[in-house]
Amino acid sequence: MKALFSPREVERELQMLQRELSPAEARAALFNLVIFSREGLSNPSEEALAHLLGKRAARIIQIRNCRDSESTMSVTARCFPDSENRGVCFQEINIQNGRDNAGSAPGTWTPLLLRDIPVYFLWYDRLDGNREYIRLVRDQADKFIVDSRWNEKNGERAESVSAVLADELLAERQLVSDLAWKRGLPLRRITASLFDNGAGVENLYAISAVEIQAECENEAHLYGLWLSSRLDWHWLGRTNDPTERGHSVWHALDRTEAPIDVRFDVCEGEAEQSDRNTSVRFVLREGDPITVTGTPGGCADTIVPGREDERQLFLNPRVGELLLDEVDSMRTDRLYIDALTQYSRRHDATGPGGQVS
Amino acid sequence: MKPNPLAVGLSTGRQAAPFVVFIFGVTGDLTRNKLIPALFSLYLKGSISRFRIVGFARRPWGRKTFQKEAEAMLSGFAEVDPSVRQNFLERLDYISSTFEDEEGYRKIDGQCDGFVNRLYYLSTPPDAYESIIDNLGKLGLSDEKGGYTRIVVEKPFGRDLATARALNAILAAHFREEQIFRIDHYLGKETVQNIMLLRFGNGIFEPIWNNRHIDHIQITVAERIGVGTRANYYEQAGTIRDMVQNHLFQLLSLTTMEPPNDLGPNTIRSEKVKIIRSLRPITHRLVQSHTVRAQYAGGFVDGEQVPGYREENGVNPESRTETYVALKLYLDTWRWAGVPIFVRSGKRLARRLTEISVHFKEPPHQIFHSSHPAMDRNILIMRIQPDEGLTLNLNVKVPGYQADMRPVNMDFAYGSAFGEEVPEAYERLLLDAFVGDSTLYNRRDEIEASWSFITRILQGWERDSTPLPLYLPGSSGPEESRLMIQAEGRRWRKL
Numbered sequence: 001m002k003a004l005f006s007p008r009e010v011e012r013e014l015q016m017l018q019r020e021l022s023p024a025e026a027r028a029a030l031f032n033l034v035i036f037s038r039e040g041l042s043n044p045s046e047e048a049l050a051h052l053l054g055k056r057a058a059r060i061i062q063i064r065n066c067r068d069s070e071s072t073m074s075v076t077a078r079c080f081p082d083s084e085n086r087g088v089c090f091q092e093i094n095i096q097n098g099r100d101n102a103g104s105a106p107g108t109w110t111p112l113l114l115r116d117i118p119v120y121f122l123w124y125d126r127l128d129g130n131r132e133y134i135r136l137v138r139d140q141a142d143k144f145i146v147d148s149r150w151n152e153k154n155g156e157r158a159e160s161v162s163a164v165l166a167d168e169l170l171a172e173r174q175l176v177s178d179l180a181w182k183r184g185l186p187l188r189r190i191t192a193s194l195f196d197n198g199a200g201v202e203n204l205y206a207i208s209a210v211e212i213q214a215e216c217e218n219e220a221h222l223y224g225l226w227l228s229s230r231l232d233w234h235w236l237g238r239t240n241d242p243t244e245r246g247h248s249v250w251h252a253l254d255r256t257e258a259p260i261d262v263r264f265d266v267c268e269g270e271a272e273q274s275d276r277n278t279s280v281r282f283v284l285r286e287g288d289p290i291t292v293t294g295t296p297g298g299c300a301d302t303i304v305p306g307r308e309d310e311r312q313l314f315l316n317p318r319v320g321e322l323l324l325d326e327v328d329s330m331r332t333d334r335l336y337i338d339a340l341t342q343y344s345r346r347h348d349a350t351g352p353g354g355q356v357s
Numbered sequence: 358m359k360p361n362p363l364a365v366g367l368s369t370g371r372q373a374a375p376f377v378v379f380i381f382g383v384t385g386d387l388t389r390n391k392l393i394p395a396l397f398s399l400y401l402k403g404s405i406s407r408f409r410i411v412g413f414a415r416r417p418w419g420r421k422t423f424q425k426e427a428e429a430m431l432s433g434f435a436e437v438d439p440s441v442r443q444n445f446l447e448r449l450d451y452i453s454s455t456f457e458d459e460e461g462y463r464k465i466d467g468q469c470d471g472f473v474n475r476l477y478y479l480s481t482p483p484d485a486y487e488s489i490i491d492n493l494g495k496l497g498l499s500d501e502k503g504g505y506t507r508i509v510v511e512k513p514f515g516r517d518l519a520t521a522r523a524l525n526a527i528l529a530a531h532f533r534e535e536q537i538f539r540i541d542h543y544l545g546k547e548t549v550q551n552i553m554l555l556r557f558g559n560g561i562f563e564p565i566w567n568n569r570h571i572d573h574i575q576i577t578v579a580e581r582i583g584v585g586t587r588a589n590y591y592e593q594a595g596t597i598r599d600m601v602q603n604h605l606f607q608l609l610s611l612t613t614m615e616p617p618n619d620l621g622p623n624t625i626r627s628e629k630v631k632i633i634r635s636l637r638p639i640t641h642r643l644v645q646s647h648t649v650r651a652q653y654a655g656g657f658v659d660g661e662q663v664p665g666y667r668e669e670n671g672v673n674p675e676s677r678t679e680t681y682v683a684l685k686l687y688l689d690t691w692r693w694a695g696v697p698i699f700v701r702s703g704k705r706l707a708r709r710l711t712e713i714s715v716h717f718k719e720p721p722h723q724i725f726h727s728s729h730p731a732m733d734r735n736i737l738i739m740r741i742q743p744d745e746g747l748t749l750n751l752n753v754k755v756p757g758y759q760a761d762m763r764p765v766n767m768d769f770a771y772g773s774a775f776g777e778e779v780p781e782a783y784e785r786l787l788l789d790a791f792v793g794d795s796t797l798y799n800r801r802d803e804i805e806a807s808w809s810f811i812t813r814i815l816q817g818w819e820r821d822s823t824p825l826p827l828y829l830p831g832s833s834g835p836e837e838s839r840l841m842i843q844a845e846g847r848r849w850r851k852l
Binding site: 185186188189190191192193195196200201202204227230231232295296297298299308310311312313315333334335 | 359360361362363364365366367372400401403406407438439440441444447471
């Protein structure tokens with residue numbers, strides 16, 4: 001059987017390409033990034049990589065599942081000179097994994113990983129349909145990076161994504177990051193600021209409903225799980241029909257067993273602008289609600305009863321910025337684990353899907 | 358007050374609690390070039406979100422004028438959405454007052470607008486410090502009322518031990534030491550902080566970081582430029598006050614301090630001050646053999662004729678202010694006994710360069726033949742600027758049948774390995790002041806210990822009337838400096 005390629009030849013070709021592009025010597029690669037994607041589904045990795053180019057030297061292995069009968073492979077390099085005119089390069093290996101599955105077989109691409117530097121997986125493929133493959137390759141990764149906003153756009157709902165991450169990765173003590181979680185950080189920070197003085201903290205224990213308008217349901221789900229984990233709610237799961245699109249209602253009980261609804265309604269918008277339409281409304285058992293509403297131009301207006309209305313910075317980080325942050329750290333956000341644990345507790349009790357009647 | 362459970366673990370970096378910052382001398386260059394851009398950058402990064410910035414200066418500006426001026430200071434952020442910029446600018450206000458007039462200070466409480474945390478930033482010439490500190494104290498504005506009240510004082514922090522002590526006494530009359538943040542922007546540089554990380558974050562260095570393995574240390578802060586438009590200041594200061602007492606001593610203490618038990622501000626600063634206190638005093642008898650001072654002469658730089666120091670605008674033609682200093686230092690500690698530390702700093706030198714080089718001892722018994730006998734010692738070079746990074750100079754075998762060796766460099770470029778700009782020092786330091794982390798600020802005893810050491814040298818120099826040596830612009834410094842290190846059997850690294 002013919003080998004797809006010889007690792008030695010690949011290395012030689014990469015070195016040659018890099019030398020051509022960066023004659024004044026190139027910086028050593030800081031990490032390996034293995035990107036999994038699928039023909040027919042969007043692949044925003046190029047946008048993310050464009051942000052990293054010139055900032056971090058890396059070896060990038062793209063494994064794209066396609067419909068060709070045979071797998072193929074090509075190599076390329078991109079370099080960007082730094083302030084000393086030395087190349088900050090991506091050494092890129094592009095594998096088209098055909099129906100023979102030779103390209104995605106770990107034996108094909110693992111010899112191409114640079115040793116002794118971190119290996120990050122960036123997963124732009126379905127999670128639920130790939131559990132077996134994830135189990136097969138997860139040991140190769142130092143960190144597994146997903147973007148559940150992408151999963152939602154490609155038909156995977158919050159619960160299904162959370163289930164795979166909790167079962168296959170977090171349960172195995174694998175480092176996991178969800179760019180959607182990270183994207184939600186500005187909103188979580190503003191939310192915390194709504195309750196950041198004595199009286200405000202009391203309001204946290206008077207919440208009866210949280211109404212979220214946002215572009216992405218998976219992010220709203222993570223936001224709800226975050227509130228649940230921080231406020232010691234008991235997360236019960238979805239109460240509406242899971243096939244219903246653009247609207248979700250999750251149910252939780254607070255520490256006094258009082259019911260709380262977390263409602264999500266989609267708001268459509270241009271990709272770059274969508275987060276500016278985000279709004280969250282905290283309905284309290286008594287008194288006026290507390291709200292945060294994104295405004296055009298990267299700010300958010302907050303209304304807290306008894307406090308002067310405020311406008312705060314609410315910038316939407318781009319996918320490249322999020323990825324840059326991820327490849328610089330070998331950590332999983334503790335709050336993210338806590339949030340997913342909320343889900344997995346529920347998931348253990350009810351099975352995947354987690355719908356409550 | 359009950360803690361907010363939603364705030365726990367949220368910041369990926371550090372975040373400041375709501376505050377109002379009063380910048381005294383807000384119309385000056387420091388605000389324009391550093392403070393406002395740094396505050397805006399912190400705002401964009403989400404490190405500060407609820408705040409007010411109030412300028413305090415003599416000029417008859419109002420809120421709108423200050424906002425307009427500040428907008429021009431943000432010219433480096435052209436890509437930022439105008440509404441984000443506007444949201445920042447709306448938080449700016451202004452008090453027009455002299456630093457002596459109490460009426461101006463009476464407006465301060467009214468500008469706090471419900472914020473309980475306040476920070477006073479003294480960005481004025483040092484002669485205004487006393488009035489400002491006194492007025493703040495007299496009117497009870499240094500008190501902490503339900504939040505923090507802090508004061509940031511820019512360098513120069515005194516010009517000798519007596520003036521530094523006097524300034525500390527004025528501060529101490531109205532502020533507790535925990536409220537006082539004495540800034541040295543050098544400490545805000547990522548690469549300076551990296552010295553400590555390199556030493557204590559890696560297990561391989563500490564066991565050999567002592568007099569059994571290290572022959573000597575060199576610290577160089579060299580500049581290519583002359584005094585330029587700073588002649589008035591420089592005439593009063595000279596290199597020893599401008600660079601050695603603060604920046605160079607920071608590098609020295611970070612390089613030689615004992616490992617701190619933790620990263621607490623007082624733990625680290627206590628270790629640093631121990632180093633300064635253990636410097637063997639350079640008394641007037643030792644000044645000739647342990648110090649060199651000189652002035653740059655006129656000459657050519659990049660093919661262009663440049664004036665000598667005494668010909669510069671604003672410089673006294675008879676000036677004895679030094680533009681170059683070299684010191685031979687010893688630390689009287691168990692770890693560093695017998696290890697000379699050579700430091701030098703000067704203007705109009707061959708290149709702009711800040712580095713620390715640690716020169717290791719030769720192997721006790723050299724069995725290999727060297728092709729570069731003068732370079733047998735391993736050297737670890739910590740480059741602070743430019744090209745921040747590390748170089749370890751190692752000996753390796755020359756290919757061939759002989760067992761010859763030659764030195765090669767193992768190189769790590771800090772900035773460009775990561776391929777992007779590191780944050781401005783002022784960003785880091787301002788955020789530290791807002792969150793109350795004084796690690797990178799100078800403590801009272803640290804300032805006084807360094808002035809105590811430097812004042813002895815200054816007094817020794819005062820007794821010495823011999824003409825100051827000159828050095829050519831673009832050179833490595835005066836011949837006397839070379840002779841000083843050569844007398845110890847070492848030589849300066851090439852600039």
